[in-house]
Amino acid sequence: MITQKIKRLAFKTVALALGLALFLPGRAYAQSQATPPANPTQVATTQPPPAAGGLSGYMELHLTRPIERDRDPVLDLHRFVLLFTHQFSPRLRFVGELEVEHALVEGLTDAGELEVEQAYIDVLVRPWLNFRAGMMLVPIGIINERHEPPTFHGVERPLLDTVIIPSTWFDVGGGIHGRVGAWRYRYFLMAPLDSERFSAEEGLRGSLQKGSRAVVRDVAQTGRVEYLGVPGATIGASFWKGGSSVALRRFHTSTAVIEADGRVTRGPFEVRAQYAHVFIDGAGDINDSLARTTGVDPNVARQLRGFYIEGAVRRPVGAEHEVALFARFENVDTQFRMPAGWSPLPEFDRTVWTVGATYYLDPDVALKFDFTRTANRSLFRPLDRTLNFGLGWWF
């Protein structure tokens, strides 16, 4: 009860702050300009006008070639993403991101998805306090906010960033972000997950409401803190917490995610690591309810967890190209702890080795190759091995 009140209060406070911010930026900007500008003549005559906007984007083309012959090789234009921006003034901007997954979108099939992943207004007031509202990325983990193909190794994103952190994780909401010294933070209130769509194999992946008539009877909170004080290193921690009884109204289920990560670059060496843990309160109720209504028990766990560590070395090739060799180890268990009365299935405790190379034809064009070995503890299909080729670019 108290928690609900706090949430309501927080929601109202942020809503009020957002409302004020929409009216205040002109004043705030004027205040900052009240001190004489850097060079009055220059400011008066040559300050460039705000950028009117622009079009950017990225694409990923994947070829997946299973070693085991019972599965077919697949060639897929996995992502085609366009980013739109518009700057109304130096302190008021719009960012939009439109994504087509798997190249083709057809109704009621699993062919692909057309998604508005970002569509928000940023009100930039002070370095330490800015406001954002609209469709936003959830500030959690390394990949979710930083997923342009040249920024990560491997053709596919880590499994952890697929089923534990369902990247690209986005939804509607609003909140604040800023920077204080070497610390950077964001704190958003967002539409919650839908626990009816949790699954044993894919964890939280299917549960995003994606801002499409999102039910906000519950409001989720999410936040991230990053420390940028060490040259070449970024250390971060994130959380998500909120009710998730969207379709299952009779039960109060809630979901919490905690996460920690780090990225370090020293000369040619790059290391990154991430840990994420999910807590689902009411997992037994979810299983019971869905087993009764659909006849299928989803076998949802009460805890999921995953981690990975990746090392890479990046060297120049000739004057303009570079190559990076990398290896990544990860363990993902979407049935780490089960509710009383349910047993974990061994196939969902997965260990993944990915080794390969990223060849940079340009800092924005990455040719990728890797070998991925996914092992689990089931007797039925304990091993999956694939050769993956990818071409990803940003413009």
Place this chain on the structure above:
Amino acid sequence: MVVLMTLLRLTALAALLFQLGGAQAPAASAGLQAEKVAVRIIAERFEFRPASITVPLGARIEFTLVSEDTLHGFRIIGGDVDVEIPKRGRGKTVVSFTPTAAGEFTFECSRVCGAGHGFMRGTVKVTPKKVTP
């Protein structure tokens, strides 16, 4: 002889003063150079390092801008600086900025560089000059 000795003494004294003056000259020069503050900023999705810079009023800041990945922009809001930072391995951009008043200036990436482009900002804090009594 006395005159000669006096001339020698005066010459030695002049030389000494010249030496002292000469020793002070670099200090003055260093004082002038202190007006220029060199700042190297590394841009990477989605951050500037360092993102917080403090300089005294009157200093001319010479920014050396380098990218660790893609093409970024560097714009000082309220200043006349808006330049591109070339991609990784493609060189650097050097640009100067001379604030003429104390205060805080925000700089930001002015070239869309990815999903988190909006986070890429920093500040130049210009402190008032100390008044020497």
